[in-house]
Amino acid sequence: MSDVLIHAEAGVTTITFNRVDKKNSITGAMYGALADALAAAEADPVQRVVVLQGHETIFSAGNDIGDFLNAPPSGEDSPVFRFLRGIAGFSKPLIAAVCGPAVGVGTTMLFHCDLVYAGDNAAFSMPFVNLGLVPEAASSLLVPQMLGYHRAAEALLLGEPFMAEAALEVGLVNRVVPPSEVTNLAQAQARKLAAKPLASLVATKKLLKKGSADQVLARMDEEGAIFRRMLAEPAAREAFGAFMERRKPDFSKL
Numbered sequence: 001m002s003d004v005l006i007h008a009e010a011g012v013t014t015i016t017f018n019r020v021d022k023k024n025s026i027t028g029a030m031y032g033a034l035a036d037a038l039a040a041a042e043a044d045p046v047q048r049v050v051v052l053q054g055h056e057t058i059f060s061a062g063n064d065i066g067d068f069l070n071a072p073p074s075g076e077d078s079p080v081f082r083f084l085r086g087i088a089g090f091s092k093p094l095i096a097a098v099c100g101p102a103v104g105v106g107t108t109m110l111f112h113c114d115l116v117y118a119g120d121n122a123a124f125s126m127p128f129v130n131l132g133l134v135p136e137a138a139s140s141l142l143v144p145q146m147l148g149y150h151r152a153a154e155a156l157l158l159g160e161p162f163m164a165e166a167a168l169e170v171g172l173v174n175r176v177v178p179p180s181e182v183t184n185l186a187q188a189q190a191r192k193l194a195a196k197p198l199a200s201l202v203a204t205k206k207l208l209k210k211g212s213a214d215q216v217l218a219r220m221d222e223e224g225a226i227f228r229r230m231l232a233e234p235a236a237r238e239a240f241g242a243f244m245e246r247r248k249p250d251f252s253k254l
Contacts, residue, residue, distance in 0.1 A: 004033040011048040011194035012187070013041040023061035024054045026105065028071050030064075031079035038086040048194040048201065050090065051186050052109070053097040056119065056179040062104030065243055072231050073224075080105075081224055084137050087112045088216050091202050093193045097186035098122045099179040101161070108137035111146065114205065116172060117186045118164045119179030124172065127159030131243075132235030132251075134226050141219040146171055 005016040015037050017024035026034075041047040054060055063080075073080050087094070087109055096110050099119035107124040110116050126143070128135050135143070135156055144152040147170045155162065164176045177185055193201060230236055235254045242249035 002033070003027065003030050004037065006033075006037050008041075008044075008047060010191065011046060012051060012190045013037065013047045013049070014051045014053065014187070014190075017052075017054040017060050020055045020058060022064065023058050023101070024106075025061040025064035025067075026080075027064045027067040028079045031083045035079060035082040035086045038083070038090055042086075042090060042092065045198070047092070048196075048198050049093045049095065049190040051095045051097060051190050052113065053183055053186065054099065056099045056182070057121075058100040059096075059098045059102040059122070060106035061101060062106050065240060069240055069244075073228060075228075076221070076224065081220075084109075084220055085217065088138065088220060089213070091205065092198070093190075093201055093205065095186050095190050095193075097182045098124075098173070099182050101125070104128065105137060108135065108139040108142075110172060111137065111139060111142040115174050115186075115189060116167075117182050117189070118167060118173040118176050119182045120164050120176050121179050122164040122167065122173070122176075123161040124163075124167055125159060125161040126156055129157055130159045130249075131239040132233065132237075132254075133230050133239075134223055136220070136223050136227055138216040138219040138223065140223060141215060 001018065003019040005018045007014045015034065019025065038050065041050050094113045095115045096113040097117050098110065100121055101123045103125050104127065107126050126135060126139060143156060147155065151170060164173065167173045168176050235251060238251065238254065239249045
């Protein structure tokens with residue numbers, strides 16, 4: 001069975017991370033499938049809304065570290081960057097249903113969604129610094145805008161998880177419900193949107209994001225260049241080595 005499931009019905013495309021045994025960690029092939037699914041939904045006039053979802057116990061653990069080390073992103077055409085540009089530029093309504101941990105890109109992709117519904121077991125974290133890296137998905141721009149500088153600094157410099165209620169307080173999520181209700185809620189909201197005129201949805205979303213779209217893409221490119229450079233530096237090598245060896249990284253000399 002595919003690691004990314006695509007289901008289209010009544011104008012709603014649902015994209016499901018389907019790798020629960022690996023905590024829905026995302027491989028390069030999965031990024032490619034995600035980018036292709038977004039592009040297909042963008043081009044299809046029948047599809048009016050996209051829902052991103054995982055499992056009741058896990059949204060996504062972020063990048064699959066082994067796959068990431070074997071095939072690191074080498075340029076702007078890498079699958080991960082195609083996905084990030086695709087989600088940032090998606091013109092139709094985009095909804096996320098999030099339960100359990102949402103790590104790294106599992107959190108940063110949410111800043112590009114229009115509506116986010118979370119289970120009360122959701123935990124969001126952006127541990128890029130802990131891996132010797134920098135934020136991605138324009139999160140260094142979007143996180144301070146939403147959370148304010150000091151909360152953003154805490155989230156991005158410490159990389160510690162914050163829970164669903166805290167995400168609700170700062171506006172990252174729209175509503176928190178029991179995990180068993182998240183998918184149904186997201187689908188109900190998607191059906192409401194799909195019943196509305198597509199031109200009005202697209203135009204309203206464009207107006208909401210007016211003035212920030214170019215900034216987001218520019219910051220995404222800037223982050224990507226630094227991210228790729230830092231992948232080859234000692235701190236990242238130590239962090240990833242420690243992860244694979246199941247030990248605590250030692251940054252004392254870095």
